[in-house]
Amino acid sequence: MGHIQPIWSDPAAYLARIRPEEAVLFLDPNALAHAYARFQRGFPGLVTYAVKANPERQIIERLTALGMAAYDVASPSEIDLVRAACPDARLHYHNPIRSRREIALAEAAGVASYSVDCLSELDKLAEGLADHRVDVAVRFALPLAGASYDFGSKFGATPARASELLARAAALGFIPAITFHPGTQCTDPKVWAQYIAAAVGIAEAAGVRPARLNVGGGFPSARDGREHDLGLIFQTIREATAAHFPDHAPELVCEPGRAMVSDALSLAVMVKAVRGGDLFLADGIYGTLGEQHQIGLTRRLTVIPGDGIPRGAEARDWRVFGPTCDSLDVLPEAVSLPADLAEGDHILFHSLGAYSTAMATRFNGYGAARLVPVQSLYPA
Numbered sequence: 058m059g060h061i062q063p064i065w066s067d068p069a070a071y072l073a074r075i076r077p078e079e080a081v082l083f084l085d086p087n088a089l090a091h092a093y094a095r096f097q098r099g100f101p102g103l104v105t106y107a108v109k110a111n112p113e114r115q116i117i118e119r120l121t122a123l124g125m126a127a128y129d130v131a132s133p134s135e136i137d138l139v140r141a142a143c144p145d146a147r148l149h150y151h152n153p154i155r156s157r158r159e160i161a162l163a164e165a166a167g168v169a170s171y172s173v174d175c176l177s178e179l180d181k182l183a184e185g186l187a188d189h190r191v192d193v194a195v196r197f198a199l200p201l202a203g204a205s206y207d208f209g210s211k212f213g214a215t216p217a218r219a220s221e222l223l224a225r226a227a228a229l230g231f232i233p234a235i236t237f238h239p240g241t242q243c244t245d246p247k248v249w250a251q252y253i254a255a256a257v258g259i260a261e262a263a264g265v266r267p268a269r270l271n272v273g274g275g276f277p278s279a280r281d282g283r284e285h286d287l288g289l290i291f292q293t294i295r296e297a298t299a300a301h302f303p304d305h306a307p308e309l310v311c312e313p314g315r316a317m318v319s320d321a322l323s324l325a326v327m328v329k330a331v332r333g334g335d336l337f338l339a340d341g342i343y344g345t346l347g348e349q350h351q352i353g354l355t356r357r358l359t360v361i362p363g364d365g366i367p368r369g370a371e372a373r374d375w376r377v378f379g380p381t382c383d384s385l386d387v388l389p390e391a392v393s394l395p396a397d398l399a400e401g402d403h404i405l406f407h408s409l410g411a412y413s414t415a416m417a418t419r420f421n422g423y424g425a426a427r428l429v430p431v432q433s434l435y436p437a
């Protein structure tokens with residue numbers, strides 16, 4: 058696995074020498090180690106990495122080398138990915154819907170925890186798994202704001218239904234657990250406290266003592282231009298659990314995706330053409346910038362001039378298109394960048410380590426990105 062140290066000092070050095078046309082995702086291994094340490098030291102329980110946020114093999118290998126030994130996976134191919142890099146990893150298959158074939162594959166791979174949010178999927182699990190000595194985490198959802206969009210519209214039982222599911226999971230011989238996801242990029246610690254308060258009600262109504270309480274992902278990155286205090290969120294989770302589960306508190310688990318990887322990687326995309334007030338980039342919403350269309354643009358951008366001459370003009374609003382022939386391939390809002398921006402410049406989108414390459418399609422043949430380690434994303 059042994060990773061070589063980055064040979065490039067920073068993105069600008071690489072871009073000046075290589076002048077890549079395809080998108081480049083720059084990784085700062087120290088920033089990844091920092092994010093890992095923040096969770097390992099601060100979170101009062103088991104930390105699992107949600108592979109979906111960035112499934113690059115290099116990321117899984119580096120996290121494993123740092124000590125990450127538990128992963129949240131959403132499919133058999135993510136299971137294979139993790140097993141290849143970390144054969145003994147504890148696997149949590151927390152995509153609440155699985156085919157019978159996927160259940161069989163997961164059991165063969167030794168998955169330790171499953172989530173469910175409806176009776177039919179719980180019964181499917183009970184039929185499909187020969188061995189019930191695994192966690193079944195009942196996922197519930199509350200109508201709370203605080204995240205970038207509503208995660209409860211697809212998954213999550215009501216608290217009343219979750220109680221029924223929890224009681225049934227325990228009766229079926231599974232290790233009962235509860236889980237929720239506050240929604241991605243959730244900036245309000247109170248949301249976790251409200252979920253934990255509801256979880257105790259679910260457990261009491263079911264008459265079941267959950268072995269584990271998984272408080273999801275959702276932890277925010279700096280994509281909105283602010284450093285968020287994860288320590289405050291961890292403290293809120295710790296205090297809410299102690300207050301609501303005074304006896305026999307469940308073991309806490311979290312499954313961060315975004316906050317583990319986002320700020321450790323920045324994406325460079327070349328300006329292919331300038332047409333009036335429009336920029337045409339070498340990648341767009343069908344590629345690595347897909348999530349920008351869904352949850353808004355990262356607030357952290359810098360320009361690396363192609364000719365090495367700093368862009369000095371005042372900022373103006375640009376309409377920014379991607380490279381495909383589709384007119385929907387445009388960033389969701391006007392982007393404020395120097396007025397003298399030119400063809401061949403690169404735009405660095407920071408905090409782009411999560412849901413960038415993971416969501417890229419190859420529409421029109423674009424969307425590829427290479428991953429390049431650097432010593433620093435932000436040279437002094």
Ligand SMILES: Cc1ncc(COP(=O)(O)O)c(C=O)c1O
Nearest residue numbers: 107151241274275312313314315
């Ligand atoms: C079950 C589950 N866990 C964890 C995550 C990771 O969430 P985030 O990237 O907001 O931390 C997701 C994201 O979709 C998820 O569905």
